Amino acid sequence: MSKCGSERKNIDIDSLNERVRKAGMKLTQQRTQMLKILLGHPDPISADEIFKKFDDKSDGMDLVTIYRILKKFEEAGLVSRLEFGDGVARFELALESGHHHHHVICRQCQRVEPIHICDLDPHIKMVETMGYKQVSHRLDFFGVCSRCQ
Ligand SMILES: [Zn+2]
Ligand SMILES: [Zn+2]
Known part of the structure; x- marks a missing residue:
């Protein structure tokens, strides 16, 4: 499960739509x-920010609907939900299964950037020797970004 270090694969809207259909969801306009x-936002984004980016709110789009869709996407393995301890849930597209990465969060401006390396295999193996299976982990880094220094 720790296939780390792989680059963000090119994903397009067609392959995403395909994954929505495969998950048994209807492909609505919303x-x-x-x-x-x-897709147009490589960094994790909050539901509020998604809502602001919706240019057509006329078809009943509201924050509740956005959370509902995000939950569906999460259940289908399309998006990952991330929490960095500031009380704001952020979402990003989940790449192919098995891919996994970490994040660094700026303590000043809260920007979030992905880190595409993970060297935790020895730790994972150690946990497995303790008798655990399907071991996963979370690791977030915090710092002050170059813009905020
Ligand atoms: Zn910053
Ligand atoms: Zn990792």
């Missing part, structure tokens, strides 16, 4: 638009 927003 869901497609949401995937486009997530």
Whole structure:
């Protein structure tokens, strides 16, 4: 499960739509638009920020609907939900299964950037020798980014 260090694969809206269909979800206008927003935003994004990016709110789009769709996407393995201890849940597109990465968060401006390396295999093996299976882990870094220094 720790296939780390792989680059962000090129994902396009077609392959995402395909994954929505495979998950047995209907491809509504709202869901497609949401995937486009997530796709155009490489860093994790909050539901509030997604809502601001919706240019057509006329078809009943509201924050509650956004959370509902995000939950569906999360259950289908399309998005990952991230929490960094500031009380704001952020979301990003989940890449192919098995891919996994970490994040660094700026303590000043709260920007979040992915880190595409993970050297925790020895630790994972150690936990496995304790008799655990399907071991996962979370690791977040915090610092002050170059813009905020
Ligand atoms: Zn910053
Ligand atoms: Zn890792």
